[in-house]
Amino acid sequence: MTDVNSRISDLVISNDVVLFMKGTPLFPQCGFSSRAVAILDHVGVAYESVDVLQDMEIRQAIKSFSDWPTIPQLYVKGEFVGGSDIMMEMFEAGELQQLMDQKGVVKAG
């Protein structure tokens, strides 16, 4: 495994919820990332975010790591959940909240 892949896998293993995004939760730099942040805020879980615009290595590598072509990307307990469209579909169906409960993810303080 290359260094960047082990950095990514450390990130998704050591944090319950990780959002790879463009920008930060306070200042998202893309509409899709902004939507992903809004969904996680609604679900009310604590999460780690990774700004891929500040890390070109991760920005490229995350696409092959997840086999997914776009950003944002959501990981829960080390598993790839999807991008912002899937997050929205799951949120609207109540499935994202369910997933967080099932996986025992801690609520935001």
Added chain:
Amino acid sequence: MPMTAAAIEAAILTALPGATVELTDLAGDNDHWAATVAAPQFAGLTRVAQHKLVYAALGGRMGGELHALQVTTVVPN
């Protein structure tokens, strides 16, 4: 160059015969699209796998030429 609606639809239909594709121009600029794709091939697949079929149909243009495509997948009844 952004992909046209016709090109997006044609690429999806070629890869997923029997699918129906509904495209909405989100910003009126011919560049930000929402696609609802209903395809029998989606049956039994996870959402991630369904979306991957759509991305594969677009042959690597997703995330590049096609920055803004919102995808919703549906399994037809």
